[in-house]
Amino acid sequence: AQKITxxxxxxxxxxxxxxxxxxxxxTSDQSYGLFWYxxxxxxxxxxxxxxxxxxxxxxxxxxxxxxxxKARKSANxxxxxxxxxxxxxxxxxxxxxxxxxxxxFGQGTRLTIxx
Amino acid sequence: DGGxxxxxxxxxxxxxxxxxxxxxxxxxxxxxxxxxxxxGQGLRLIYYSQIVNDFQKGDIAEGYSVSREKKESFPLTxxxxxxxxxxxxxxxxxxxxxxxxxxxxxxxxxxxxLTVL
Numbered sequence: 172a173q174k175i176t177x178x179x180x181x182x183x184x185x186x187x188x189x190x191x192x193x194x195x196x197x198t199s200d201q202s203y204g205l206f207w208y209x210x211x212x213x214x215x216x217x218x219x220x221x222x223x224x225x226x227x228x229x230x231x232x233x234x235x236x237x238x239x240x241k242a243r244k245s246a247n248x249x250x251x252x253x254x255x256x257x258x259x260x261x262x263x264x265x266x267x268x269x270x271x272x273x274x275x276f277g278q279g280t281r282l283t284i285x286x
Numbered sequence: 287d288g289g290x291x292x293x294x295x296x297x298x299x300x301x302x303x304x305x306x307x308x309x310x311x312x313x314x315x316x317x318x319x320x321x322x323x324x325x326g327q328g329l330r331l332i333y334y335s336q337i338v339n340d341f342q343k344g345d346i347a348e349g350y351s352v353s354r355e356k357k358e359s360f361p362l363t364x365x366x367x368x369x370x371x372x373x374x375x376x377x378x379x380x381x382x383x384x385x386x387x388x389x390x391x392x393x394x395x396x397x398x399x400l401t402v403l
Contacts, residue, residue: 175328206391206392213396214374214376214396214397214399215394215395215396215397216329216376216378216392216394218391218392218393221391262328262329264328264329272317272319272380272382272390272391272392273319273331273334273344274329274331274392275331276321276328276329276330277328278326278327278328279326279327279328
């Protein structure tokens, strides 16, 4: 079974609009962490935001926020006021347990921002 | 500035040849990782190491080998036993989590693109 599911292969959004990228996860661990990474066409992976399973508040980092719904096992990324530079692949990933950060990644969503 | 250096950026290999991808970090991170990415796909873990002289297989270790003789270095060898080695390879490093606070973020290198001719 897929541990991380991203159901949107591609999304097209007008500049300055908000966009939500979906991510659901599957784990039986109580302790886990959820990450979002951005991958521009150059290929490097850029960390955006993190949510721990014990964190009671949704994480925010500038224009990025994570809508964490633990009961639904969902960790959607919200980008407010999208910019042309936000066009990229976006990956949701999960770490189970502690120790090494062995991340399991979803298939990704390609986000295109239109001017 | 601290970071991860991967080399070479592009590599071409003939079938039957072994190739080694270099990964060096100066972040003083204990853990290092190798991921593989195929076109349009997410990343899959090949190997990881939490301390020097120790490493563990990830989900797709077959046909790959690694070593960790120094904290800063974690080279990946793609052997001739790897049936479909053409892919984008990403190296990463992180601290090792302790306790429940947990966000030891993976820092990635720029990647190495391997093509088998």
